[in-house]
Amino acid sequence: MQSIVNLEPVCAEYGRKIIDGKTEKDIKEQENIINKALGVLAENGLYAMGIFLLSCSKKEYGEKVLVTYLRELWMDDRVQLIKNKSKKDPGAVLDAIRGITESLSKLILARRLTEQTLIFARYHAKAKISSKENKNG
Numbered sequence: 001m002q003s004i005v006n007l008e009p010v011c012a013e014y015g016r017k018i019i020d021g022k023t024e025k026d027i028k029e030q031e032n033i034i035n036k037a038l039g040v041l042a043e044n045g046l047y048a049m050g051i052f053l054l055s056c057s058k059k060e061y062g063e064k065v066l067v068t069y070l071r072e073l074w075m076d077d078r079v080q081l082i083k084n085k086s087k088k089d090p091g092a093v094l095d096a097i098r099g100i101t102e103s104l105s106k107l108i109l110a111r112r113l114t115e116q117t118l119i120f121a122r123y124h125a126k127a128k129i130s131s132k133e134n135k136n137g
Helices: 008-018 024-044 046-055 059-075 090-101 104-136
Strands: none
Touching: 008 059, 008 104, 024 046, 024 059, 024 104, 046 059, 046 090, 046 104, 059 090, 059 104, 090 104
């Protein structure tokens, strides 16, 4: 019998990792990219969000979110949406997303997990900005 895994803590873990800004400006820029990625995910889907992250104004950060954090989320043993052999390369990650989209159940799970992870990242950004403002205020 398969055990049921609560995936919310998994999303929270990766959402926290996504926000790594050192300054308030960095964090606000990261929050902006996350908000835009959420919008693209909601309006145009998982693959379009991947392309957006690779071409956004903060390309290095967007690529890191996709190729490092979201890739790791989708590869996580508790999730297993893509194989652990997926390369840490933008093209390979887009290919992995295409693979996910071929299965409706995987696509639905991936979209939901990605959305929840990005929402947690947004809240972590807001919390960091708030704590920095409180220290400075």
